Amino acid sequence: MTMSTFLHQHVSLDDLPFRDSTHNYLFLGGVGLLSLLLLNYTYLVLAYHRAHSKENKTNGQLPPHYPFFLPFFGPLLQIWWDHGGFAHRVSSYAGKLTSNRFSVFGHTFYNFQDRETIEKLFKHPALSSSINMYSYVNSYLLGTPNYAMGVYRADDSGPFPHPHAKSSVLPHNRIDHITHHSVFRGLTGPGLQPSGLRFAQNLHRRLDELDIPEDWVHKPDFTTFFREVVGAAALEAILGPAMLRLNPTFVKDIFKFDHMFPTFGPGLPRFMMPESYSFRDGLVQQFKNWYKHARKNYDASQTFADGDGDPWWGSTMMRLRQDSIKGADNQDDESLARVDLGLAWAIIGNVVTSSMFSAFHVFKDKDLLSRVQQELTEHVGPDGTLKDVDPHKLGKDATLLLSVYAETLRKYIKVYSVYSTPHEDVDLGKWVLPKGELAILNSDPCHRDENFWNTRNGRHPLDGFWAERFIVDPQDPDSGPINRACRQKALPQEKLASGKPFFSTEGCDGAWIPYGGGFSMCPGRFLAKNIIVYSSAVLASKFDIDIEPDTIAFTKKRYGMGVEDLAGPIPFRIRKRATSPK
Ligand code: HEM
Known part of the structure; x- marks a missing residue:
C-alpha cells in the first residue's frame, strides 16, 4: 500500500x-x-541499562552503546553545546566512572573511563602505539601533504625497537618507532637534564631583560607574560637560539597557531579557512628557513658543554630528526617542518598555561606564597640563588610546589588520549577492545572522580584548588591525594619513616592522567614538571605579583586538548622583591 x-x-x-x-x-x-x-531510542536506552546491570557480573564484554536520539549524528549536538557535560555523562553510570562506546558518522569510539580498565589499558603492549592519533594530527592539524602521509598510515609495526610479528613494514619506514625513539632520547633520556638547564638559563635571562623595577608596574595579561617569558624560554631550550633569531615573530606566531589549532580538527578544506591555512604555511616556512641556515652553519665542535645543545639546531633531538624522520619514504623538508611544527606546539601547548595557573594559585593565596618562599629558602640557603639550582633537582625535591603542580594539572588538564589495536582483540578484564577499533580516554572525568580523590570530607571539592592535595603527611592518616577507601598501593616505607610530609602520586595511576599513559604517554612530562615547578619558584623568589581577577573564565572551544582556552586577559601588577635574590 x-x-x-x-x-x-x-x-x-x-x-x-x-x-x-x-x-x-x-x-x-x-x-x-x-x-x-x-x-x-527507547530500545537503545533499555539495552544500555540492561548492559550496565550486568557490568560487574561478566568479563570480556563490549562496553555498552551509549544511546542517542539521532543515530547517525550521535553526540555531535551535545559536544557542540557542552562537550565537558557530554564527556561526564558518557563516562559514568549510576554515579560511578565506567566505560561506554558511542558512534559518530559511523565511527565508533570506545570510551574507557573506569580506573581498573585504564590501568590495564596502560599496561597492555598491544595498545602502545599512538600512530593513529599521530596520523590524524599530522594530516588534519598540521597539514602534512598526502604523499608523505602514506608511511604514517601504513605503519602497523608499533613503537618498540622490534616490529610487531605480523607487520611487514620495512625498517626505514617504521615511523612510529623512529619518532618515538627521537623524542624519548631528547625528552626523557640524555636530553632531559640539559634541556631543563637551558630552560632555566633562558628564563633568568628573559626576566632580567624585562628589568622589572622595585615599584609596581601594571601589565595587561598574566598569560601573555608567561608566553613571552616561559614559552619563549622553553622553545629556545629545544629549538635553540638560531630558530628564534631567524624568525623573530615565531614565538608570537606559535601561540596564535595554538589558538587556531582546534579549528583544523574537523578537516575543513583550504577554501573554507584560507587565512588559517596560509598562516600555518607561513609557520612551516619559518622551519624550512631555519633548516637551511642550520645545515649551512652547524659544526659539531660548537656543541654546548652540556653535551646536548648547540647554537644552530638547539638540541641533539632536533638535529637527529633531520636524518631519522627524513630517512622514511617520501619525507622531505616540507613534511618534516609540519611534524616539527607539531613538536613545537607540544612544547608550549599545555605547559605555558599550566605554569601560569600554578603561579596564579601561588600568588593568589598569600599564605601559600609564604610557605613556597620558605621552601625555596630551605633549598637554596639564605644567601643562595635559584640560578644555581638545577630544575631537574627542584622538580624532585620541592614538596609543596610539586603538589601545586600536580593539583594544577588535575584541575586544568582536560585531554583525550587515543589508543588502537591493529592486530588483535585486547582483553581489558571487564571490557574488551576489538581489533582495529579506537579507544579513547579523557582525563577530566577521572580528575574529578568524587569516589577516588581525597576531599577531606568535602572541605576541598574537586572543582576547587587544594595546594596540599598531593602531600602525604605521615603523621596525618587523612592526608594524601586518595581517599582512604580507595588506597591500595603501599606508600614508600622510607618516606613514611622519615616522618616528614612528602609529595606523592602513588596509587593514582588510572586517576591522575594529564599525560595519558602507557608507552605512548607524553614524553615531555618530566620537562613539563620541571618547567612548571621552576617557573613558579623563580617568580615567587624574585617578584611580588598581584593578580586582579579571582576566577578565570574559559571559552570551552578546545575542551579535550589540554588546558582550555582563556576567555579574556588576566591583568596583574608586578615588582621586584626588595629582598629579591640576584
Ligand atoms: C602540562 C604539560 C603537558 C601535558 C598535559 C601533555 C600531555 C600530553 C598528552 C596527553 C599526550 C598524548 C599521550 C598519548 O597519546 O597517550 C602528549 C604527547 C606528547 N607530548 Fe606532551 N604534554 C605536556 C607537555 C609537553 C612538553 C613540554 C613536551 C615537549 C617538550 C611534550 C611533548 C609531547 C610529544 C612529543 C608528544 C607525542 C608523543 C608521541 O610521539 O606519541 N609535551 N602530551
Missing part, C-alpha cells in the same frame, strides 16, 4: 493541520520518522 492509499483509507485530510496534501504528507512523514526515532 502506498502512503497515498493509506492516507485516503485511514486518515481524513480534514484531521490534518495543512490545506494542501504535499504538506500533509510531509507532516505525516515527519510524525512517522519521529515515532521511529523514539522507538529506536
Whole structure:
C-alpha cells in the first residue's frame, strides 16, 4: 500500500493541520520518522541499562552503546553545546566512572573511563602505539601533504625497537618507532637534564631583560607574560637560539597557531579557512628557513658543554630528526617542518598555561606564597640563588610546589588520549577492545572522580584548588591525594619513616592522567614538571605579583586538548622583591 492509499483509507485530510496534501504528507512523514526515532531510542536506552546491570557480573564484554536520539549524528549536538557535560555523562553510570562506546558518522569510539580498565589499558603492549592519533594530527592539524602521509598510515609495526610479528613494514619506514625513539632520547633520556638547564638559563635571562623595577608596574595579561617569558624560554631550550633569531615573530606566531589549532580538527578544506591555512604555511616556512641556515652553519665542535645543545639546531633531538624522520619514504623538508611544527606546539601547548595557573594559585593565596618562599629558602640557603639550582633537582625535591603542580594539572588538564589495536582483540578484564577499533580516554572525568580523590570530607571539592592535595603527611592518616577507601598501593616505607610530609602520586595511576599513559604517554612530562615547578619558584623568589581577577573564565572551544582556552586577559601588577635574590 502506498502512503497515498493509506492516507485516503485511514486518515481524513480534514484531521490534518495543512490545506494542501504535499504538506500533509510531509507532516505525516515527519510524525512517522519521529515515532521511529523514539522507538529506536527507547530500545537503545533499555539495552544500555540492561548492559550496565550486568557490568560487574561478566568479563570480556563490549562496553555498552551509549544511546542517542539521532543515530547517525550521535553526540555531535551535545559536544557542540557542552562537550565537558557530554564527556561526564558518557563516562559514568549510576554515579560511578565506567566505560561506554558511542558512534559518530559511523565511527565508533570506545570510551574507557573506569580506573581498573585504564590501568590495564596502560599496561597492555598491544595498545602502545599512538600512530593513529599521530596520523590524524599530522594530516588534519598540521597539514602534512598526502604523499608523505602514506608511511604514517601504513605503519602497523608499533613503537618498540622490534616490529610487531605480523607487520611487514620495512625498517626505514617504521615511523612510529623512529619518532618515538627521537623524542624519548631528547625528552626523557640524555636530553632531559640539559634541556631543563637551558630552560632555566633562558628564563633568568628573559626576566632580567624585562628589568622589572622595585615599584609596581601594571601589565595587561598574566598569560601573555608567561608566553613571552616561559614559552619563549622553553622553545629556545629545544629549538635553540638560531630558530628564534631567524624568525623573530615565531614565538608570537606559535601561540596564535595554538589558538587556531582546534579549528583544523574537523578537516575543513583550504577554501573554507584560507587565512588559517596560509598562516600555518607561513609557520612551516619559518622551519624550512631555519633548516637551511642550520645545515649551512652547524659544526659539531660548537656543541654546548652540556653535551646536548648547540647554537644552530638547539638540541641533539632536533638535529637527529633531520636524518631519522627524513630517512622514511617520501619525507622531505616540507613534511618534516609540519611534524616539527607539531613538536613545537607540544612544547608550549599545555605547559605555558599550566605554569601560569600554578603561579596564579601561588600568588593568589598569600599564605601559600609564604610557605613556597620558605621552601625555596630551605633549598637554596639564605644567601643562595635559584640560578644555581638545577630544575631537574627542584622538580624532585620541592614538596609543596610539586603538589601545586600536580593539583594544577588535575584541575586544568582536560585531554583525550587515543589508543588502537591493529592486530588483535585486547582483553581489558571487564571490557574488551576489538581489533582495529579506537579507544579513547579523557582525563577530566577521572580528575574529578568524587569516589577516588581525597576531599577531606568535602572541605576541598574537586572543582576547587587544594595546594596540599598531593602531600602525604605521615603523621596525618587523612592526608594524601586518595581517599582512604580507595588506597591500595603501599606508600614508600622510607618516606613514611622519615616522618616528614612528602609529595606523592602513588596509587593514582588510572586517576591522575594529564599525560595519558602507557608507552605512548607524553614524553615531555618530566620537562613539563620541571618547567612548571621552576617557573613558579623563580617568580615567587624574585617578584611580588598581584593578580586582579579571582576566577578565570574559559571559552570551552578546545575542551579535550589540554588546558582550555582563556576567555579574556588576566591583568596583574608586578615588582621586584626588595629582598629579591640576584
Ligand atoms: C602540562 C604539560 C603537558 C601535558 C598535559 C601533555 C600531555 C600530553 C598528552 C596527553 C599526550 C598524548 C599521550 C598519548 O597519546 O597517550 C602528549 C604527547 C606528547 N607530548 Fe606532551 N604534554 C605536556 C607537555 C609537553 C612538553 C613540554 C613536551 C615537549 C617538550 C611534550 C611533548 C609531547 C610529544 C612529543 C608528544 C607525542 C608523543 C608521541 O610521539 O606519541 N609535551 N602530551
